[in-house]
Amino acid sequence: MDESTLWGLVHAERAALAEDLAGLNQTQWDSGSLCTEFTVREVVAHLTAGASLGPARWMAGVIRCRFDFDAMVAYRLAQQLGADHNETLERFRRAVTSTTKAPIPVAAVLGEAIVHGEDIRRPLGIRRDYPIATLTRVAEYFHRSxxxxxxxxxxxxxxxxxxxxxxxxxxxxxxxxxxxxxxxxxxxxxxxxxxxxxxxxxxxxxxxxx
Structure with a gap:
């Protein structure tokens, strides 16, 4: 797949997740995710941060956090949380069609959208019928990367x-x-x-x- 096609898949996964998030209540937003360090709301903010950081800002954050990548993730996540879960969701919605990314392949961005989407959906009992072509592309990439x-x-x-x-x-x-x-x-x-x-x-x- 070329980059344009991959970005289309990324945007589709983000849009599907935004739709699923719209029906969550406060307790669900505050519940734990499969990304064990983060709540559901924090995973969403993390995805927004990833869609908002180009190579220059990404590197600036790495330097600011003295190459502590966990600290950098937490710092950027906090920037995207907003005042409440409604603002967290609104920020994510604005990032749905973003093509901004860190210096990683677009296939990696697609992988993050799938994995973090499941980090949220699985604990909440939400099921998504993913297109098999999308899953196959991510599986192929993950196997070699x-x-x-x-x-x-x-x-x-x-x-x-x-x-x-x-x-x-x-x-x-x-x-x-x-x-x-x-x-x-x-x-x-x-x-x-x-x-x-x-x-x-x-x-x-x-x-x-x-």
Whole structure:
């Protein structure tokens, strides 16, 4: 896929998430996410921050926080929280069609939209029927990359195969892991909760539960 097509997928995922967020109550906004350090509201602010930082501002934040990337994430997140959850959502809505990003591939931005969308939806019992082409593109990227999460390292030496789409990758003689494409993505992203949706001798390895 070219960058224009990938940006279209990013914008579609952000828009779908904004629609799901519109119906949340205060308790849900304040509840925990699968990104365990953050509440639902904080994950949304984090996504907004990511869509608001070009390379120059991203590097300025890194320098300001003395290359402490966790501190930089917290600093930028706080800037996008707003006064309440309504403002948090409004800021995210304004970022839906943004093509601003840190110096990472657009495929990584798409991966973050999927993973953080699930970080929010899964604990709240919200289900999204993701386009399989979008999930396949993210799975392919995660399998060969360690840019934003060490997904490639988690999948190393394993043979991954999707049961709901065309994604298949890894060592022919590797320990097998099979399941839905979304579950494979989330496992590569370090969300062990999705291990229950996977089967094969390599599940414990990819979920870090060996």
């Amino acid at each position: 360690n840019t934003t999460v060490p997904s490639g390292r988690r999948a190393r030496g394993l043979r991954l195969s999707a049961t709901d789409g065309p994604f298949s990758a890894g060592a022919p003689d590797g320990a097998p892991v099979s399941g839905g494409t979304l579950a494979l993505i989330m496992a590569m992203a370090g969300r062990s909760a999705y291990g229950a949706e996977l089967t094969g001798a390599g599940v414990a390895a990819i979920t870090g539960t060996e």
